[in-house]
Amino acid sequence: MDCRKFSERFGDFVEGLLSLKERRAMDEHMSQCVRCRELYTMAGGEPGDQEVVAPADLTESILSRTSGPVCASARGRLCDHVEGLLDPTGDALVSLHLRDCAECAGLSSILSSLRVDLPLLAELDPDVEFVGDVLARTRPRSRSRPAWIERFAEEWRNLIKRPRFAWEGAYVGAFLLMLIFGTSNAPLASVPQKAKEVAPQVRSSIGSVWVTTRGNVIETSSELAFDVRRRSSTVFETARETFEAARENFEAARKTLGIAREALEADRENLEAARESLGTTRESFETAREKFEADRENLEAARESLGTTRGTLETTRETLGTTRESLGTAREALEAAREALETFWESLPLMREKDDTKQPADQSGPDEGEKP
Amino acid sequence: MLDVATLVERCRQGDDLAWEALVRRFQSRVFGLAYHYMRNAEEARDVAQEIFTRIYQRLDTFEGGETFMPWMLRLARNVCIDSLRRRKARPPASSETGDETLRMAAMGPTPEDSASARSTRQLLYRAMDRMSESDREILLLKEIQGLKVEEVSNLLGIPTGTVKSRCNRARIELATRIRRLDPSYGT
Ligand SMILES: [Zn+2]
Numbered sequence A: 001m002d003c004r005k006f007s008e009r010f011g012d013f014v015e016g017l018l019s020l021k022e023r024r025a026m027d028e029h030m031s032q033c034v035r036c037r038e039l040y041t042m043a044g045g046e047p048g049d050q051e052v053v054a055p056a057d058l059t060e061s062i063l064s065r066t067s068g069p070v071c072a073s074a075r076g077r078l079c080d081h082v083e084g085l086l087d088p089t090g091d092a093l094v095s096l097h098l099r100d101c102a103e104c105a106g107l108s109s110i111l112s113s114l115r116v117d118l119p120l121l122a123e124l125d126p127d128v129e130f131v132g133d134v135l136a137r138t139r140p141r142s143r144s145r146p147a148w149i150e151r152f153a154e155e156w157r158n159l160i161k162r163p164r165f166a167w168e169g170a171y172v173g174a175f176l177l178m179l180i181f182g183t184s185n186a187p188l189a190s191v192p193q194k195a196k197e198v199a200p201q202v203r204s205s206i207g208s209v210w211v212t213t214r215g216n217v218i219e220t221s222s223e224l225a226f227d228v229r230r231r232s233s234t235v236f237e238t239a240r241e242t243f244e245a246a247r248e249n250f251e252a253a254r255k256t257l258g259i260a261r262e263a264l265e266a267d268r269e270n271l272e273a274a275r276e277s278l279g280t281t282r283e284s285f286e287t288a289r290e291k292f293e294a295d296r297e298n299l300e301a302a303r304e305s306l307g308t309t310r311g312t313l314e315t316t317r318e319t320l321g322t323t324r325e326s327l328g329t330a331r332e333a334l335e336a337a338r339e340a341l342e343t344f345w346e347s348l349p350l351m352r353e354k355d356d357t358k359q360p361a362d363q364s365g366p367d368e369g370e371k372p
Numbered sequence B: 001m002l003d004v005a006t007l008v009e010r011c012r013q014g015d016d017l018a019w020e021a022l023v024r025r026f027q028s029r030v031f032g033l034a035y036h037y038m039r040n041a042e043e044a045r046d047v048a049q050e051i052f053t054r055i056y057q058r059l060d061t062f063e064g065g066e067t068f069m070p071w072m073l074r075l076a077r078n079v080c081i082d083s084l085r086r087r088k089a090r091p092p093a094s095s096e097t098g099d100e101t102l103r104m105a106a107m108g109p110t111p112e113d114s115a116s117a118r119s120t121r122q123l124l125y126r127a128m129d130r131m132s133e134s135d136r137e138i139l140l141l142k143e144i145q146g147l148k149v150e151e152v153s154n155l156l157g158i159p160t161g162t163v164k165s166r167c168n169r170a171r172i173e174l175a176t177r178i179r180r181l182d183p184s185y186g187t
C-alpha cells in the first residue's frame, strides 16, 4: 500500500467499509507513514482503532449454525453483479459478501477480467494464404471459367435448343430407318419386296374361285401387317434405346466437365496442379468435341440416307397402289362371276317349271274322268 | 470502414472485391470459431474454408433485415457440427490438444500481441479445454462471439432463461478452473 492508495480508500476506511485485509493494510501503512497517520488522526481516529473488531470467523460460524454457507447464493448472482445487472439492494448485498469472502471476491475479479479477455478469443488469424484459398474456391463462375469452357457450354446450349436438336434427332431417326429398311441385310428390307410379290399373286388369281383369292389375299396381307407391326415396334425400341444411350453419354460428359471445373477451381493454390488439371480437362473436352464431330458426321450421313429411304418408301407406295388396283380388278371379276352364277340360278326354276307343267297334267286327267 | 450490410449487398450484386473484403473482415472470427469447435488448427482451417464457401453460396438467402453476424455464426456452427459428426470416431481428448493449444495461443490475433496477452489466451484455452462441450459452446457463442441471449436461444433452440442460467454456471466454472490453474489471474 502506498500513500495514493491510502488516500483513495481513506473515506471507506473511516466509514468502516473496508474488509479486514484492507483495514490491516491501511494500519500497516500508517505505522510506517507519518503523513498518513496524521491524516487519520485529523479525521478523529487513533491508529490501531480498527484492530478492535469481531473475530474474522465469527460471521461464518454464525451462518453455519443458521442459514448455512451463503457462497452458492452469492455465486449465483456473481455474473449479474459483474455485469451490473442486479438491482441496487441486491448488488450492495453481493458487494458486502465479497468484502468478507476471499473465495467469491477472487472469482468476481476473475469474472471481471474474463469479460475483457474472452471476447479476445473470438478472433484467431489463419495463415496468410487463407483468403486467397477462399477466393479461389468461391470466385464467381463466369470469371473463373476459361474461354474455351464458355465456348463449349455455349455450343452445348445451342445444341439442345429445341428446333435444331429436334431436326438432328429426326436425322438420326431417318438414319435408323435407312438401316432398317434401306440396305439388303436390313431387318425389314424384305417388306417392299414382299409387297411386290403379293401383287402378281393377286393378279394371277383373277378368274379363279372367289374364296381362294380372298383367302390368299387376306392371309398374305395380315401376315405382312403382323410382320411390319412386330418389327416396327422392335425398331422403335432400338431407336429409343439409342437415344437414351446418347443422352446418357451427353449427361456423363457434362458431369465430367463439371467435376473437372470444380477441381480446376479448387486447385488454384498450386499453379502446377491447376495447369495439369487444365490439360486433362482440355483433353477430355477434345475427346468430347471429337465425339461431337463424329456424331455430326453421322447425322449428315443420316440426312443423305433420308433421301434414299424416301425413294424406297415411294416405290413401296406405288407397289401397294398396283396391288390395290389388282384387288379392284379381282373384285370386279368376282362380281361378274357372281352375276353369272345368279343368272344361272335364276334360269334354274324356269327349267324346273317346264318339267312340272307336264307331270300335273298327266295325273289330273284320270281324277276328272272319274267324277262325271 | 464499410458496413457489413453494404458489403453483403455488393457481394450479391457479384462484386468480387466486396466478397474479398467480407472474407478479410471475418476470416479471423470464422477461423476462431472453427478452432473452438475443432480444437485443431488444421481441421479448423479446412472447416473455415468450408464455412466461407457455404456463406458464398447462401448469401442470397440472407435477409437484409437480420443481422449478419448471428446469421454467419449460425451457418458456421452448422458446418462445424457437421464436421465434428463426420470425425466422430475421434474423442474430444483434452490431453492431446495441449500442445496444439499452446501453438494456437502463440499465434495470436495480432502481430503486436504482447507476451502477457499471449499467456492469458493460453490460460483461457487450457481452462476451457477441460470443460464440457455444452458449457464450452455456450461460452463460445455468448461470451466469446458476443451473441445476445435471444440469439443464442434461437441458435441452440433452448429458452432464454436456460441460456442465461447455463451461461452463468459455465462462467463460474471457468473462473474456478482458471483460479486453480493460475491464482494470479484477475488480480
Ligand atoms: Zn502514506
Ligand SMILES: [Zn+2]
Pocket (backbone or CB within 6 Å): A070, A071, A072, A074, A097, A101, A102, A103, A104, A105
Ligand atoms: Zn463467498
